[in-house]
Amino acid sequence: GQQVMQIPQYQHVQEGEDFTTYCNSSTTLSNIQWYKQRPGGHPVFLIQLVKSGEVKKQKRLTFQFGEAKKNSSLHITATQTTDVGTYFCAGYLGGNQFYFGTGTSLTVIP
Amino acid sequence: DTGVSQDPRHKITKRGQNVTFRCDPISEHNRLYWYRQTLGQGPEFLTYFQNEAQLEKSRLLSDRFSAERPKGSFSTLEIQRTEQGDSAMYLCASSYRQVTDTQYFGPGTRLTVL
Numbered sequence: 001g002q003q004v005m006q007i008p009q010y011q012h013v014q015e016g017e018d019f020t021t022y023c024n025s026s027t028t029l030s031n032i033q034w035y036k037q038r039p040g041g042h043p044v045f046l047i048q049l050v051k052s053g054e055v056k057k058q059k060r061l062t063f064q065f066g067e068a069k070k071n072s073s074l075h076i077t078a079t080q081t082t083d084v085g086t087y088f089c090a091g092y093l094g095g096n097q098f099y100f101g102t103g104t105s106l107t108v109i110p
Numbered sequence: 111d112t113g114v115s116q117d118p119r120h121k122i123t124k125r126g127q128n129v130t131f132r133c134d135p136i137s138e139h140n141r142l143y144w145y146r147q148t149l150g151q152g153p154e155f156l157t158y159f160q161n162e163a164q165l166e167k168s169r170l171l172s173d174r175f176s177a178e179r180p181k182g183s184f185s186t187l188e189i190q191r192t193e194q195g196d197s198a199m200y201l202c203a204s205s206y207r208q209v210t211d212t213q214y215f216g217p218g219t220r221l222t223v224l
Binding site for chain 1: 143145150151152153154155158165166201203209210212213214215216217218
């Protein structure tokens with residue numbers, strides 16, 4: 001069954017508005033990674049979170065890992081058209097693989 | 111370019127035919143992964159190699175699927191007796207050594223089974 005759930009599935013925002021996608025797991029995660037996939041492209045690694053309650057920033061992107069390490073979020077401030085794409089979280093529960101979420105497809109309306 | 115490459119980029123085949131895809135990982139990467147991605151879904155893990163050893167296979171990987179990584183370099187994924195449900199994007203990714211190292215994805219092979 002699905003290990004990692006992600007919401008919302010789709011999000012349309014006006015350029016300049018903020019955007020947030022949420023990732024939830026029923027199981028405590030060891031690590032979580034975030035990827036971006038542009039339309040027609042392949043997933044590209046953005047960041048990895050490891051510690052409980054960790055917050056990391058990359059310019060307009062803020063990534064959080066929940067205190068219980070069961071959820072994570074990606075927040076984009078003042079979206080731009082270059083932010084268009086699908087954002088995936090991928091959770092690590094041990095073993096040899098990460099479990100990818102279903103992704104949130106972001107459309108930015110100019 | 112020293113990224114992950116995949117060949118072919120697109121493959122159209124008739125149901126029942128066999129197909130083979132190739133992945134060339136980043137040269138110093140020990141780990142190689144195969145994923146399948148369908149529209150609106152995230153990548154689904156298929157199998158994983160540590161050097162030449164195939165160490166894990168998903169339950170999704172039926173006996174029609176086989177993967178190899180001879181000499182721990184490039185990898186091939188073969189699908190025998192293709193079915194329409196096999197239509198998807200097949201992604202390859204490689205990472206350096208640890209499972210938590212960054213995975214670098216290739217451009218994928220889009221398979222269409224008619």
